[in-house]
Amino acid sequence: xxxxxxxxxxxxxxNSEDYCVDMSFLKKERPVGVSGLLRVKNDAEFLxxxxxxxxxxxxxxxICYQDCTDNAPEIIREKQQKYPDKIxxxxxxxxxxxxxxxxxEKKYVFSLPxxxxxxxxxxxxxTLSKATYRxxxxxxxxxxxxxxxxxxYCDAYRGMKEISRAKLILSRLLSFFIKVTSPYFxxxxxxxxxxxxxxxFQRIMKEHMPLTLEGINLGLDINGWKVCFxxxxxxxxxxxxxxxxxxxxxxxxxxxxxxxxxxxGNPIELMDCEEHINGGVxxxxxxxLKYPEQCTxxxxxxxxxxxxxxxxxxxxxxxxxxxxxCLPDPEDLLSEIKEKING
Numbered sequence: 001x002x003x004x005x006x007x008x009x010x011x012x013x014x015n016s017e018d019y020c021v022d023m024s025f026l027k028k029e030r031p032v033g034v035s036g037l038l039r040v041k042n043d044a045e046f047l048x049x050x051x052x053x054x055x056x057x058x059x060x061x062x063i064c065y066q067d068c069t070d071n072a073p074e075i076i077r078e079k080q081q082k083y084p085d086k087i088x089x090x091x092x093x094x095x096x097x098x099x100x101x102x103x104x105e106k107k108y109v110f111s112l113p114x115x116x117x118x119x120x121x122x123x124x125x126x127t128l129s130k131a132t133y134r135x136x137x138x139x140x141x142x143x144x145x146x147x148x149x150x151x152x153y154c155d156a157y158r159g160m161k162e163i164s165r166a167k168l169i170l171s172r173l174l175s176f177f178i179k180v181t182s183p184y185f186x187x188x189x190x191x192x193x194x195x196x197x198x199x200x201f202q203r204i205m206k207e208h209m210p211l212t213l214e215g216i217n218l219g220l221d222i223n224g225w226k227v228c229f230x231x232x233x234x235x236x237x238x239x240x241x242x243x244x245x246x247x248x249x250x251x252x253x254x255x256x257x258x259x260x261x262x263x264x265g266n267p268i269e270l271m272d273c274e275e276h277i278n279g280g281v282x283x284x285x286x287x288x289l290k291y292p293e294q295c296t297x298x299x300x301x302x303x304x305x306x307x308x309x310x311x312x313x314x315x316x317x318x319x320x321x322x323x324x325x326c327l328p329d330p331e332d333l334l335s336e337i338k339e340k341i342n343g
Contacts (some may be wrong), residue, residue, distance in 0.1 A: 004094075004149055014093035019117040025129040026253045033059030033133030034154045034248065039092075039123065040065035043141040044072040046286050051079050053144045053283070053333070055086060057151040059158075061139075064090045064127040079298075090130055096123050108343075109267045114258050120267040124257040137248040141229050142290070143215055143241070143283040144337075146328050150202055152197070153211060156204040157248060199276055210249040212277040215241040215283040216303075218330060219295045220341060221235055225330035226297035230287040237296065240301075241285035247273060284330060289341055303327075 003009075004016035034332050035057040040047065055061055061083070063076055087340045097109045098120040128136060135157045203209045217239050219228035230235040249255050249271075260270035288295040331338075 008095050017115040019094050020123045021129050027062035030134040036061040036139045036155055037127045037330050038063045038139040040072050040141050042068050042070050044070040047072055047075045048140045049144050050141050053147050058184050059061050059133050061087045062130045064092050066092050121257040121259050124269045135250055138246050142286045144333055145283045156201040159205055181242045182330045210247050210273050212276050213246045213279055213282045215285040217241050217285045217288050218304045219288040219297045227302050230288050231295040
């Protein structure tokens with residue numbers, strides 16, 4: 001691979017060739033299993049809880065971290081010692097040009113090839129190249145997962161779900177009924193959700209379909225945890241996090257990251273996914289705790305509102321009609337984090 005000779009690399013104490021990605025890794029045969037891909041730069045206040053919430057569902061967790069200004073590297077080492085058979089750690093030394101860029105710097109980044117070690121997509125592809133299992137999923141360090149739900153779906157990718165033919169036929173009929181009637185009624189019972197999941201499990205096991213995942217943004221006020229409308233720059237406010245850029249997918253020659261532009265012209269990473277299925281809500285997203293000035297807080301009762309985001313509601317007829325009791329209690333998952341924040 002070509003050696004980078006830019007000023008950053010000439011001044012850096014690393015060999016740039018070590019971070020160039022040979023994309024032939026996408027063609028490798030891999031055993032069945034799910035690899036988590038976690039890139040870290042700070043977020044020490046959430047990192048431990050994030051890892052603990054997803055590690056049981058995964059076959060391995062690839063952690064790739066950059067220079068940090070907090071104790072995130074120490075937490076990573078502690079977790080690797082706790083889970084030596086699951087956690088693999090890599091350090092990505094080259095500076096990645098992605099946040100807080102001037103207009104001139106943005107133009108420079110877009111002029112670079114996607115194979116540049118200073119592009120975000122290369123950082124993501126480098127992390128992906130370390131995965132040793134057939135399926136992979138992106139994980140962010142400010143996401144706290146619903147462990148049991150994540151494990152159910154990872155088990156489906158591992159082929160560990162037993163589904164009777166009668167239950168499958170019933171679930172397909174039920175999912176069609178829900179799709180047709182969901183604009184007019186709310187379908188909330190857990191039994192409906194489980195039957196709907198059965199169809200998704202079947203498609204995962206038989207067709208190896210990519211699965212998109214969502215999270216709910218949370219914030220804190222004096223009364224406790226709240227649903228959070230989070231705005232980043234000029235993007236539309238939303239209570240949802242994830243979606244198209246968070247997938248469980250089979251690694252193939254088509255599953256690589258490339259450079260795209262967000263609504264503000266910033267370089268971001270993107271992976272094309274031609275066809276996928278939607279699994280609904282898998283985590284609470286805590287970025288709002290770091291940037292409260294970007295947040296508008298509401299009680300959990302807002303999740304009952306069908307007009308919250310009509311396009312999402314119609315597209316996910318079951319999962320976005322949750323009532324509060326259908327989601328894990330944030331206090332059960334996040335009490336230690338709240339103590340750190342309020343500390």
